[in-house]
Amino acid sequence: MRPNLAQNIKKTVVLKSSVSMNQFQTLLINVADWWLFLLRFFKELFHLPFEFNEFVRQGYKIGNKSLGLVTITGFIMGLVLTIQSKPTLADFGAESWLPGMVAISIVREIGPVITALICAGKVGSGIGAELGSMRVTEQIDAMEVSGTHPFRFLVVTRMLATSIIVPILVFYSDFVGILGSYVGANIDGDVTLQLFLMQATSSLEFSDLIPATIKSVFFGLVIGLAGCYKGYNANKGTESVGVAANEAVVAASLLVFLVDLIAVQFTNIIL
Amino acid sequence: MSVEEKVLVLENLGKSFGSNKVLNGVSIDLVKGENLVILGKSGSGKSVLIKCIVKLIDNDEGTINVFGTSLDEVSPADLNKMRARIGFLFQGGALYDSMSVRENLEFPLVRHHRDLDQDAIDDKVSTALDNVGLLDAADKLPAELSGGMRKRIGLARTLILNPEIMLYDEPTTGLDPVTSNEISELILEMQKKYQTSSIIITHDMNCAKLTSNRIAMIRDGKIYETGTFEELKSKEDPWIQSFFI
Ligand SMILES: Nc1ncnc2c1ncn2[C@@H]1O[C@H](COP(=O)(O)OP(=O)(O)O)[C@@H](O)[C@H]1O
Ligand SMILES: [Mg+2]
Numbered sequence: 001m002r003p004n005l006a007q008n009i010k011k012t013v014v015l016k017s018s019v020s021m022n023q024f025q026t027l028l029i030n031v032a033d034w035w036l037f038l039l040r041f042f043k044e045l046f047h048l049p050f051e052f053n054e055f056v057r058q059g060y061k062i063g064n065k066s067l068g069l070v071t072i073t074g075f076i077m078g079l080v081l082t083i084q085s086k087p088t089l090a091d092f093g094a095e096s097w098l099p100g101m102v103a104i105s106i107v108r109e110i111g112p113v114i115t116a117l118i119c120a121g122k123v124g125s126g127i128g129a130e131l132g133s134m135r136v137t138e139q140i141d142a143m144e145v146s147g148t149h150p151f152r153f154l155v156v157t158r159m160l161a162t163s164i165i166v167p168i169l170v171f172y173s174d175f176v177g178i179l180g181s182y183v184g185a186n187i188d189g190d191v192t193l194q195l196f197l198m199q200a201t202s203s204l205e206f207s208d209l210i211p212a213t214i215k216s217v218f219f220g221l222v223i224g225l226a227g228c229y230k231g232y233n234a235n236k237g238t239e240s241v242g243v244a245a246n247e248a249v250v251a252a253s254l255l256v257f258l259v260d261l262i263a264v265q266f267t268n269i270i271l
Numbered sequence: 272m273s274v275e276e277k278v279l280v281l282e283n284l285g286k287s288f289g290s291n292k293v294l295n296g297v298s299i300d301l302v303k304g305e306n307l308v309i310l311g312k313s314g315s316g317k318s319v320l321i322k323c324i325v326k327l328i329d330n331d332e333g334t335i336n337v338f339g340t341s342l343d344e345v346s347p348a349d350l351n352k353m354r355a356r357i358g359f360l361f362q363g364g365a366l367y368d369s370m371s372v373r374e375n376l377e378f379p380l381v382r383h384h385r386d387l388d389q390d391a392i393d394d395k396v397s398t399a400l401d402n403v404g405l406l407d408a409a410d411k412l413p414a415e416l417s418g419g420m421r422k423r424i425g426l427a428r429t430l431i432l433n434p435e436i437m438l439y440d441e442p443t444t445g446l447d448p449v450t451s452n453e454i455s456e457l458i459l460e461m462q463k464k465y466q467t468s469s470i471i472i473t474h475d476m477n478c479a480k481l482t483s484n485r486i487a488m489i490r491d492g493k494i495y496e497t498g499t500f501e502e503l504k505s506k507e508d509p510w511i512q513s514f515f516i
Contacts, residue, residue: 049385134367142365142425145325146379146432147351 037229041159044152051153058161066122066169070115074173077114078106078180086185099196100203102181107208111174113260116219119166120252124227127158128248131231132241140232155232159224166220167213207271215263219256226252276303278338278436278468279324285332285492286319293319295492296333301436301468306458308471308479310514311489317472318362320489321438324470325359326350337436355383358434358467362441364425366413373409376400376428383432399427402464403457419450423457430461437461437469443478455481476514488514 082102089095131154134140143150182196230248234240279301286294293316301307311317322328324335326342335342337353345353367375376396381387387395400406403423413421422442429437442458443451455478462469462482471482479486480500487497488511496503496511504515 130369137363137368138361138365139367141322141327142359142361142367143378145327145354145357145359146382146429147354148379148382149351 034225034229037232038225040151041156041225041228044149044156045160047149047152051157054153055157055161058158059165062119062123062161062165063169065126066119067172069118069122070169070173071176073114073118074111074176075180075183077110077173078102078177078182079184081105081110081177082181082184083187096199098185099181099199103178103200103204104208106177106181107174107204108212109260111177112170112212112216112219113256115170115173116166116216116223116256117253119162119169119220120223120226120256121249123162124223124248124252125245127162127224127227128231128234129241129245131155131158131228132234132244135232135234135244136236136238136241151232155228158228159221162224162227163217163220166223167216170212170216170219211263211267211271215259218259218263222255222259223252226255277301278303279470280336281320281324281333282336283333284320284323284330284335286316286323286328286330292492294323294330297489297492297494298333299487299494299497301470303468304462304466305484306462306469306471306482308473308483308486309489310474310479310486311472313474315489316492317489318440321359321440321470321472324438325354325357355379355432356435358429358432358437360422360425360429360437360439360442362444364413364418364421366416366421366424366428368413370413371409372400372405372411372413372416372424375413375424376431379428380431395431399431400424402430402461403427419446419454422446422454426454426457426461430465433465435467437467439469439471439473441473441475442471443473443475448477451475451478452481454478458482474514 082098085101086095086098089098089101131140134154140150140154143153178197178200181200182191182193185191185196227248230244230251234244277300281297281299284294284297285292297320299307309317309320319328323330324337338356340349340353342350342353366372367378370378373396376399377392380392380395396409397406400409403426405420405423405427408416408420408424413424416424426442437458439458442454446454458469458471459482461467469482471478473479483500485497486500486503488495488503490510496506496508498506503511506512
């Protein structure tokens with residue numbers, strides 16, 4: 001592996017100044033390193049030829065891997081949210097708000113975040129472990145020395161795939177969540193699905209959907225980023241595969257919340 | 272060889288990891304068509320040395336000259352072209368384990384020769400597999416192969432680009448004696464067939480004896496002695512002798 005800029009900085013700081021690095025410096029260098037990795041993704045994204053087959057394979061794998069979990073969690077999330085809100089709304093005699101309120105919560109916040117966290121666990125760790133083991137067994141080095149651009153083949157395809165598949169999974173999870181909500185609302189009532197869906201969707205606006213979708217793209221991006229960064233930069237040594245997978249999940253989950261925090265500020269400013 | 276053409280010249284190569292000075296002024300050249308064996312104890316920096324040649328590791332000091340060009344002066348694009356002319360066999364074979372043997376071999380091929388049609392690709396893959404005697408393993412996954420087979424497939428994948436220089440990192444380590452000899456024979460065969468110049472890193476004396484035209488011994492980050500197998504074997508030096516017991 002060629003030492004990157006951040007490693008060079010680290011070397012210079014440690015060797016030249018002979019001051020031991022404090023945690024703040026380490027943090028800054030880490031942030032710089034992540035940032036450079038992300039920039040490299042955007043730079044190499046436009047290098048032709050694009051590894052299309054690998055991109056499709058990864059997209060399919062990511063979707064396929066998380067679909068089951070997303071279905072279950074999405075459904076339960078809608079169901080629980082509804083069952084819990086119902087009595088409170090009923091106290092105010094506002095039960096008719098239920099479908100709309102649940103739909104907005106799901107589409108704006110809960111759907112994207114829950115789905116992203118599921119993917120952070122499932123997909124982030126998968127990518128971290130896969131690339132980590134490729135690093136450890138010198139497969140990435142082998143690609144590098146045969147001049148076949150491993151970053152483009154392994155990282156660009158995966159990060160792009162997560163950026164596209166995660167928003168799709170979010171849509172799907174929103175839909176399943178609203179179905180779950182219908183089941184919850186209908187446990188003792190007799191609302192028709194049609195009416196419920198109509199009430200749910202009529203309270204949704206474009207201004208709910210667009211920011212949520214943009215946010216989901218960034219969720220996908222940071223999940224791919226975390227998995228790829230940790231896997232691609234894994235240390236040699238057998239235990240580092242597990243470390244890479246584990247750190248990928250932690251980093252992906254934290255980044256999801258960070259993106260969420262930034263997104264809420266943005267939407268508040270713009271809308 | 273009347274006129275010796277040097278395909279690779281290392282001068283005063285130095286590399287440290289922190290305070291660990293691994294290479295401390297290695298100078299050696301590789302003559303066209305020769306098999307140069309580098310002998311050294313485990314941890315003596317042999318792998319680091321050949322990784323510097325393909326820029327997997329950046330050396331801190333010294334110069335590396337490949338095919339008459341200094342590696343300090345090549346652009347990233349030219350570096351990739353140069354890398355395609357240098358084959359590197361990794362210690363464990365480094366097969367891509369999500370791909371079948373055939374896909375492993377096609378991987379570098381199609382990325383360097385975009386103009387090849389499927390027939391030409393199949394042809395080259397078959398030839399490469401035939402060379403290492405594993406034609407029937409084409410559709411297997413790496414996990415289904417034994418250690419020796421993995422090394423052979425690794426070799427086939429490397430040779431498919433017809434490299435002019437081959438770098439072998441411990442090609443026989445971890446293999447039983449019979450398989451080791453087969454791999455050594457294979458290295459010799461490929462040298463004859465494709466006129467490659469090779470650096471073979473090993474601490475397996477049998478492999479060194481079979482494959483070497485010349486041996487360089489590395490100690491404390493420097494080349495300690497060079498010579499043919501027989502020359503080194505007859506040296507009095509106890510450190511050199513320790514390899515030949
Ligand atoms: N990427 C690296 N980072 C830090 N130290 C390394 C690295 N690669 C090799 N080393 C160190 O360099 C020394 C030589 O390693 P190596 O070249 O693998 O030995 P060998 O001769 O057995 O192939 C070892 O002490 C090893 O710890
Ligand atoms: Mg080694």
